Amino acid sequence: MVELERGQLAISGTLLFLLTQVLGDVKGHRIRMSELxxxxxxxxxxxxxxxxxxxxxxxxxxxxxxxxxxxxxxxxxxxxxxxxTGTGLAEERAARRLGISPADVDMHANALWGTTLTEHRDALAGPNANGQTRGRITRQLIDQIRDRADSGG
Structure with a gap:
């Protein structure tokens, strides 16, 4: 766990939960996750x-x-x-379509894919994708963002 101590380990929500349990046991009392x-x-x-x-x-x-x-x-x-990461044209258009701010689009994209809408779309589409392909993928990703926003995520 040296990587964890050095801040070089990507930590999941599950690991955060387990850390609060283990550290609570060591300290002899429960600790809040925010104490991490x-x-x-x-x-x-x-x-x-x-x-x-x-x-x-x-x-x-x-x-x-x-x-x-x-x-x-x-x-x-x-x-x-x-x-x-900034917002690009895809984030701005998605924001207008969803009725939310580009920053909210960015937040949902980061929560869903760990990157921006534009970066995720481009990764899925590939380097040789045409505008039609990028547009189709963008619409699918916007639907995922809508689902997350509608569910309170």
């Missing part, structure tokens, strides 16, 4: 997005977190190592 995110700094959600630990801690505690504000802030300047 103490201190300053950031947590890498994917290769393009770092989230401040305070924001993640609040989300894990069940607080309402304005992810859109975080994403909007990170597009202008990148303080404290925060990066933003």
């Amino acid at each position: 995110f103490e201190g300053a700094g950031s947590v890498e959600l994917n290769s393009a997005t770092d989230v401040p630990t305070e924001l993640l801690r609040n989300a894990v505690d069940g607080d309402v977190v304005d992810w859109g504000a975080f994403r909007a802030e990170s597009t202008h300047a990148a303080p404290k190592g925060i990066t933003h």
Whole structure:
């Protein structure tokens, strides 16, 4: 588990849950998952997005977190190592079609695929895809985002 201690291991929700159980047993009392995110700094959600630990801690505690504000802030300047993948034409069109913000499209895409809508579409379509193929795949991915947004995800 050296990789975990160094922050070099991708951690699933299951592992986070197990860590709270094991650490709780070691400490002799239950701990909240948010205690795993103490201190300053950031947590890498994917290769393009770092989230401040305070924001993640609040989300894990069940607080309402304005992810859109975080994403909007990170597009202008990148303080404290925060990066933003940005929104492209596909994200903007998807946002209009879904009636949500491009930042929300980006958030749902990251939750579903760990990347942006554009990057996921391009990966699925392949380098030689024409506009018709990219459009068909984009519509399918927008449907997945709609399903996730409608389910409260």
